[in-house]
Amino acid sequence: MLFIQLLVAICILGIGRFMFYSFVRKDPLFILLLRYGGFLGITTLSHYYLGNLWTWIWIVGLPILGLIMHAIFVKSKGFQFLKPGKEYDEYRGWK
Known part of the structure; x- marks a missing residue:
């Protein structure tokens, strides 16, 4: 099961x-x-210490939480969802 989860x-x-x-x-x-x-x-550790259910919650839940946070962040800063452009480069200091 760990192989499938990884x-x-x-x-x-x-x-x-x-x-x-x-x-x-x-x-x-x-x-x-x-x-x-x-x-x-963390996926591997949660498999051994928390079990399969919590590992699947981690594998699916963290990316979903990341997508939600990403959507909120780009909306609040005025960037595009998938292509941030030059404004994001300036925000990160990449120039």
Whole structure:
């Protein structure tokens, strides 16, 4: 079951990376490794310590929470949902 959960988590990370790459394209490599390694690590730990149900809640719930927070953030800042543009680059200080 852990293999299936990790496979689903990797698929969700891949889809999120594809859809929201423009928001994280200039983040350093260690941030990427922390973000993805942390998600997969917590998935593994929750499987062993909390059980299958809580692991599935984690795998599905965190991305849904992220989408909600992303929608609120981009709406409040006036950015586009999937393509933030130059305004977001200036906001992040990427120029």
